[in-house]
Amino acid sequence: MSRRVQKKFPGLAGQGLKALSVEGDGNCLFRSLSDQMFGHPDEHLAIREKVVKFMRKNPGDFEVWITEEDMRVRNAPKRKLSPKRYTKGPTSGEKSTWERYLDKMATPKAYGGQQEIKAFARAFDMDVRVHTQSQHQHDPYRADDNTGARPRRMAHLAYADQHYWSVRNVAGPHKGPAQTLPKGEESFEQRMEKYCAASHSTASSPLSSLELSDEESSETSVQQPPMLEACGQTTKRKREKEPTPAPRPAPGRNQDPNLAFIDRFDDDFDSEEESKPYHRPAPAPKLASTYEHNSALADLFSDTD
Numbered sequence: 509m510s511r512r513v514q515k516k517f518p519g520l521a522g523q524g525l526k527a528l529s530v531e532g533d534g535n536c537l538f539r540s541l542s543d544q545m546f547g548h549p550d551e552h553l554a555i556r557e558k559v560v561k562f563m564r565k566n567p568g569d570f571e572v573w574i575t576e577e578d579m580r581v582r583n584a585p586k587r588k589l590s591p592k593r594y595t596k597g598p599t600s601g602e603k604s605t606w607e608r609y610l611d612k613m614a615t616p617k618a619y620g621g622q623q624e625i626k627a628f629a630r631a632f633d634m635d636v637r638v639h640t641q642s643q644h645q646h647d648p649y650r651a652d653d654n655t656g657a658r659p660r661r662m663a664h665l666a667y668a669d670q671h672y673w674s675v676r677n678v679a680g681p682h683k684g685p686a687q688t689l690p691k692g693e694e695s696f697e698q699r700m701e702k703y704c705a706a707s708h709s710t711a712s713s714p715l716s717s718l719e720l721s722d723e724e725s726s727e728t729s730v731q732q733p734p735m736l737e738a739c740g741q742t743t744k745r746k747r748e749k750e751p752t753p754a755p756r757p758a759p760g761r762n763q764d765p766n767l768a769f770i771d772r773f774d775d776d777f778d779s780e781e782e783s784k785p786y787h788r789p790a791p792a793p794k795l796a797s798t799y800e801h802n803s804a805l806a807d808l809f810s811d812t813d
Contacts, residue, residue, distance in 0.1 A: 513527050513529075513666075513673065516641055516666075516668045516669075517639060517640075517641060517666050517668070518641075518643065519639065519642075519643035520639060520666065520675065521678075522691075523690035523691050523692075524677055524678050524679065524690065524691045525639070525664070525675050525676065525677060525678065525688065525690060526675070526676060526677075526678050527639075527666040527673035527674070527675055528540075528543060528673055528674040528675070528676055529673065530543070530549065530671075530672060530673050530674055531549070532671050533617055534616070534617030534618060534619050535549075535552045535553075535556070535616060535617055536619075536671050536672045536673075537619070537620035537621070537624060537625070537665075537672045538552035538553070538555045538556045538559075538620060538624075539552045539672075539674075540665050540672045540673060540674040541555050541628060541636075541663060541665070541674075542555055543674035543686065544663040544664065544665070544674055544685070544686045544688070545632070545634075545663070545685060545686075546684075546685065547683055547684040547685055547686070549674075553616060555628070555632075556613075556614070556616070556620070557614070558631050558632070559613075559620075559624050559627045559628050559631055560610055560613050560614045560627075561631075562627045562630065562631035563610060563613075563623070563624075563627045564610055566627075566630075567606060569626075569627075570623050570626070570627065571606045573622075573623055574605060574606055574609045574623070575605070576605055578609060578621075579605060579608060579609055579612065619670070622649075625638070625649050625665075626649050628649075629649045629650060629651045630651050630652075632651075633651045633660060634651055634660055634661050634662065634663055635648045635649065635650050635651055635660045635661070635662040635663070636648055636649040636662065636663045636664075636665065637649075637662055637663070637664050637665070638665050638666070638667050639664065639665065639666045639667070639675055640666075640667055640668065641668050648662060658700070658703055659696060659699035659700050659703055660696075661696050662688070662696070663686070663688075664676075664686065664688040664690075674686065675688055676688055677689060700739075703739070704739035707739050708739070
């Protein structure tokens with residue numbers, strides 16, 4: 509870290525951190541994020557693309573904060589802003605300020621800011637802390653603001669004079685993903701361990717051991733999975749092992765080989781008939797022989813005489 513940068517961020521050294529030089533070409537935010545994730549700035553275009561795509565899909569979270577002033581300062585890393593100018597709104601058929609902003613942000617060297625950091629945190633499921641010239645510790649941009657949300661890995665950036673730096677530990681690692689950890693803070697693994705321990709104690713509490721109705725059980729299973737899945741657990745109850753049923757013959761097929769010819773007439777039966785088991789018809793009554801038949805007739809006529 510150069511002396512000039514060190515003077516800009518006096519609070520970094522006390523945390524065992526340093527700011528890594530990043531090219532100031534308008535891509536500095538995305539280059540810094542790329543270094544945090546991959547250990548080099550070369551993925552900045554891919555990160556930019558995904559961030560802009562996320563903003564397009566979720567305009568309600570970002571559009572309200574975008575103004576014509578933002579459109580004017582997106583081009584690059586000029587350190588001083590020119591005087592404000594009046595800008596006419598879009599006429600019929602023209603793109604809105606929001607659409608033009610996204611088109612501009614999708615262009616390389618368009619300067620990224622707070623809204624892009626917020627979008628990055630959510631799109632990449634990663635918290636972001638921005639260190640400033642003030643030694644006051646600012647709250648990070650979080651991937652999930654909900655109370656009790658599972659811990660995320662955190663990217664560390666430094667910001668001053670409309671420029672972003674990637675922040676790393678002085679002691680390393682100097683290559684690969686940054687894994688930045690200020691002094692006195694818990695690592696991601698430690699935070700996850702505590703989170704999972706808390707989730708386990710909640711799942712095994714006396715209240716959770718009570719037998720629940722089916723309705724209560726379904727409600728509980730909906731509420732708990734985010735915590736338990738992150739810790740490799742599950743809320744599904746253990747079911748008794750059921751015997752595997754014997755394979756059933758295909759519909760319309762007879763098990764008796766002597767009746768196999770019936771299968772040729774499957775098309776003549778509807779689905780209901782096919783599902784019924786086949787019953788062999790009762791045998792026809794045995795006919796008397798010709799001799800017996802003639803004898804019976806002779807006896808009949810002899811009786812009439």
